[in-house]
Structures are given as C-alpha cells and as structure tokens.
Amino acid sequence: MENASDKPLTLAEKVWRDHVVVRGEDNEGQRSPDLLYIDLHLIHEVTSPQAFEGLRLAGRQVRRPDLTIATEDHNTPTLEIHKPIADPVSRIQVDTLRANCEEFGIRLHSLGDANQGIVHVVGPQLGLTQPGMTVVCGDSHTSTHGAFGSLAMGIGTSEVEHVLATQTLSLKPFKTMAVTVNGTLRPGVSSKDIILAVIAKIGTGGGQGYVLEYRGTAIEQLSMEARMTICNMSIEAGARAGMVAPDETTFDYVKGRPHAPTGAEWDSAVEYWRSLRTDAGAEFDAEVVIDADQLEPFVTWGTNPGQGVSLSESVPAPTDFDDPVDRESAERALEYMDLQPGTPMKDIRVDTVFLGSCTNSRLEDLRSAAEILRGREKDPQVRMIVVPGSAQVRLEAEAEGLDQVFKDFGAEWRFAGCSMCLGMNPDQLAPGERCASTSNRNFEGRQGKGGRTHLVSPVVAAATAIRGTLSAPADVLLPEPTPA
Numbered sequence: 001m002e003n004a005s006d007k008p009l010t011l012a013e014k015v016w017r018d019h020v021v022v023r024g025e026d027n028e029g030q031r032s033p034d035l036l037y038i039d040l041h042l043i044h045e046v047t048s049p050q051a052f053e054g055l056r057l058a059g060r061q062v063r064r065p066d067l068t069i070a071t072e073d074h075n076t077p078t079l080e081i082h083k084p085i086a087d088p089v090s091r092i093q094v095d096t097l098r099a100n101c102e103e104f105g106i107r108l109h110s111l112g113d114a115n116q117g118i119v120h121v122v123g124p125q126l127g128l129t130q131p132g133m134t135v136v137c138g139d140s141h142t143s144t145h146g147a148f149g150s151l152a153m154g155i156g157t158s159e160v161e162h163v164l165a166t167q168t169l170s171l172k173p174f175k176t177m178a179v180t181v182n183g184t185l186r187p188g189v190s191s192k193d194i195i196l197a198v199i200a201k202i203g204t205g206g207g208q209g210y211v212l213e214y215r216g217t218a219i220e221q222l223s224m225e226a227r228m229t230i231c232n233m234s235i236e237a238g239a240r241a242g243m244v245a246p247d248e249t250t251f252d253y254v255k256g257r258p259h260a261p262t263g264a265e266w267d268s269a270v271e272y273w274r275s276l277r278t279d280a281g282a283e284f285d286a287e288v289v290i291d292a293d294q295l296e297p298f299v300t301w302g303t304n305p306g307q308g309v310s311l312s313e314s315v316p317a318p319t320d321f322d323d324p325v326d327r328e329s330a331e332r333a334l335e336y337m338d339l340q341p342g343t344p345m346k347d348i349r350v351d352t353v354f355l356g357s358c359t360n361s362r363l364e365d366l367r368s369a370a371e372i373l374r375g376r377e378k379d380p381q382v383r384m385i386v387v388p389g390s391a392q393v394r395l396e397a398e399a400e401g402l403d404q405v406f407k408d409f410g411a412e413w414r415f416a417g418c419s420m421c422l423g424m425n426p427d428q429l430a431p432g433e434r435c436a437s438t439s440n441r442n443f444e445g446r447q448g449k450g451g452r453t454h455l456v457s458p459v460v461a462a463a464t465a466i467r468g469t470l471s472a473p474a475d476v477l478l479p480e481p482t483p484a
C-alpha cells in the first residue's frame with residue numbers, strides 16, 4: 001500500500017490516507033506502522049477489563065469518551081434479564097464493565113436498555129458507524145462495520161488500552177483484495193451464502209494481510225443488513241477487514257439515525273462519502289471473482305468456516321483434498337462432527353436451530369426467516385431459538401408481529417445478546433448436539449463443549465427447523481393450490 005497523492009487509490013487506501021496522524025518510515029522497502037486516528041471505539045465486557053486496569057495503573061484518562069461506547073452482549077443471558085446474572089464469572093465481567101464505564105465516563109447500554117445488544121448491531125443501528133470512518137473494537141467481528149465503507153478492525157486488549165488513552169492506533173500497512181461478486185442472487189440464496197462460498201474458495205487463511213473490498217453487481221444490489229453479514233465474516237477468511245463502497249443504499253440507511261449528521265453537515269458528509277470509491281485504474285494486490293448466479297444455499301460440514309459446500313452436495317471425503325493439511329483437517333472435522341463422507345448434506349438431522357449473532361440477527365434476517373416459517377409447524381424434535389441482535393431489533397420485530405410468528409411456529413423468542421453464537425452465557429449446546437446456526441464460527445466446542453455447528457443463512461435455518469434436516473427454502477415450499 002502506498003500513499004502517493006497522484007496515484008489512483010482503492011477505497012481502503014483512501015480511508016487510511018485520511019486518518020494518518022504519523023506516517024511510518026520506509027526502511028529498505030519495509031514500512032513501519034502508521035499511526036492512525038480512530039473515529040469510533042466500541043467496547044464490550046470481554047476484552048475491556050485489563051485495558052481499563054492498565055489506564056488505572058498508569059493514572060490515565062480516556063482521551064475521547066465521546067467517541068467511545070460500550071454495550072453488554074457476550075456474557076448476558078437472553079431469558080429473565082431482570083434477574084442478577086446467575087453465573088459468577090459472567091456477572092463479574094458485566095459488573096466490571098459497568099464500574100469501568102462509570103469511572104471513566106463512558107456511555108454504556110446495559111441489559112434492559114433499548115440500545116443494548118451485540119456491539120456490531122448497536123453501532124450501525126445508532127448511526128454511530130458511518131462511511132469513511134476508522135472503527136475499532138476488541139472483537140474480531142468488528143469487520144462488520146466495513147459494510148458502510150469504513151475501515152473497521154478487531155483489536156487486542158493492549159490496543160484497546162492504547163485507543164482508550166490516545167484515540168489513535170499504530171497499524172501495519174495492508175494489502176488489498178477485490179472480491180468481485182457478479183450477477184444476481186437467485187431466490188432462496190442470500191448474502192450469507194456469498195460469504196461462505198468466498199471463504200470456501202480462498203480458505204480461512206486466504207485473506208491474511210488483506211483488506212477485502214466486496215464489489216460487483218450482486219453486492220450493489222444488497223441491503224445494508226446483507227452487506228454487514230458479508231463484511232462480518234471477512235475475519236473468517238483471515239482478512240484484516242472487509243469493506244463495501246458507500247452508495248445510496250448506505251446513505252439511506254444512515255440518514256435519520258440518532259448519530260447521523262443533519263442539515264448542512266449531512267450534505268457535506270454525503271459529498272465526502274461519495275468520493276469513497278476505488279478510483280478507476282487503482283490496483284488491487286489480488287482479486288477473487290464469484291458468480292452470484294451460480295450460487296446455491298451454502299452450509300458448512302466441518303469445524304472451520306471454510307469447510308463448506310452447497311446444500312445439494314454431500315459430505316466430502318478427506319481423500320477429496322489434495323493438500324495433506326486440508327486432508328488431515330477434514331478427517332479430524334468429520335470425526336468431531338460425526339459425519340460420514342458421501343452423506344447428502346440434506347440428510348443431516350439437527351437438534352437445534354439458532355437464529356441470531358452479529359452475522360444474522362438484524363430485522364431483515366428475522367423477517368426473511370419468519371416469511372418461511374409463517375403458518376408452518378416446527379419439526380417436533382428440533383428446538384429453535386431466535387435471538388434478536390439488539391433490544392431495538394426485538395422491539396421492531398415485535399411491532400410487526402414477528403415474535404408471534406416465531407412463537408406460533410414453536411420457536412423460543414429471546415432477549416438480545418450473543419447468545420448461542422459462543423459458549424459464554426447460558427445458551428449452549430449439550431455435548432454431541434448438532435445445530436444449524438446463523439452465526440459465523442463452527443469451531444469445536446464453539447456453541448458449547450462437544451456441540452456441532454453447521455453454519456447457514458437465516459432462510460436455511462428456517463427451512464431446517466421445519467424439516468428437521470438441513471434444508472433449502474425451496475424444499476419447504478408448499479405446492480401452489482390447484483384451481484377448483
């Protein structure tokens with residue numbers, strides 16, 4: 001990545017350029033890190049305690065509490081949220097966040113507050129996430145915010161402390177990769193399938209060192225929610241960040257939100273935001289091309305997000321992989337997942353369906369699943385839990401009756417949080433249980449010790465809950481009534 005002013009730049013390079021406080025030095029072709037200004041710092045209970053402790057020990061304050069915002073999400077229960085948190089470790093985490101935010105003057109959205117929820121749902125919802133920003137959070141899925149054309153990165157706890165203290169962050173130069181998604185998605189295929197297909201193609205390390213820019217007609221046609229789903233999982237390809245150039249869809253989404261600029265400030269913001277597009281002639285260090293027309297609903301069979309296939313395919317055999325590392329990893333994954341090569345994916349029966357997480361818990365996700373479930377019956381052996389990404393999403397869903405659709409279907413309607421995305425709260429799989437999950441990680445034990453995860457889109461989750469086996473929306477379509 002270079003910064004020469006006459007050179008055509010990619011979107012990521014422009015945002016970077018506009019935030020450099022101190023430029024790194026070139027040493028024989030190797031550039032030392034740049035110091036960047038950070039526009040928005042999001043915080044949650046898991047990765048912030050030591051950072052605050054560090055500030056306390058050094059006698060420092062938070063440099064810009066007004067650009068820092070906290071929410072409770074990972075350790076919070078999704079039932080009986082008015083009661084004290086039962087698990088002592090989780091309670092301490094959340095109490096510590098509350099005490100730290102109080103001491104350092106940081107706005108916190110606590111359990112019970114309308115803006116509490118998963119940090120990556122709350123930022124965009126409040127209009128805090130805006131195009132062209134640098135956004136950080138001590139959380140790998142911060143890449144979600146890149147959907148707005150911001151450079152959004154997950155950082156470690158020592159970096160959280162640095163940002164709290166200085167509102168800047170030292171960052172190594174990155175490489176750029178264009179992920180071009182041409183064509184149009186077919187019915188029943190969604191943005192989750194795009195990103196699962198991208199990761200299956202480039203591998204979980206394929207994005208390492210890169211900032212990905214998702215572009216092409218299929219991306220332009222996507223809503224902000226769908227773009228967030230894609231950017232969210234950039235980290236699962238190992239990327240530093242994922243971005244989409246802001247356009248009218250982005251501006252329409254941001255406009256009128258509590259922290260969006262207004263009046264003349266809005267106009268000048270939009271003018272700047274329109275400049276945040278990759279210049280004609282700008283060069284990417286790498287490019288991947290995907291054809292959206294060819295995509296089918298996608299599902300993972302293994303224990304990393306790159307181990308996926310189209311739902312109409314079968315469980316692969318380790319011998320299908322030429323690379324010995326991939327072969328060994330497939331062998332181990334199949335054993336953990338208790339799957340036999342050659343089994344049609346659609347024959348795999350699940351115990352649980354989880355609709356939620358920062359990947360797929362926004363209103364649009366809930367709506368698309370509800371549309372499939374409405375008036376249908378759940379497979380009696382399946383338990384389904386639906387967890388809105390924020391208290392606000394929950395309220396909006398209730399206002400349009402989605403909660404009733406889920407309840408009538410036999411699903412549980414929960415309060416907002418990370419929930420079953422990871423085993424840090426009471427919502428967990430029992431050992432050996434199998435789950436179709438709209439979350440982003442299928443690592444061993446991710447949803448509870450011994451639990452088995454298949455990553456899917458919201459509409460696949462819904463279809464699966466109806467049939468009890470992994471299913472595509474087309475599998476549950478009712479036949480057209482024959483005219484009398």
Ligand SMILES: CC(C)[C@H](C(=O)O)[C@@H](O)C(=O)O
Pocket residue numbers: 046047074138139140141154422
């Ligand atoms: C707990 C947190 C640090 C972690 C992350 O960084 O992503 C979590 O959100 C996850 O999804 O695994």
Ligand code: SF4
Pocket residue numbers: 073074118119139141357358359417418419421422439440
């Ligand atoms: S919902 Fe899952 S992926 Fe997202 S922040 Fe929470 S634990 Fe991490």
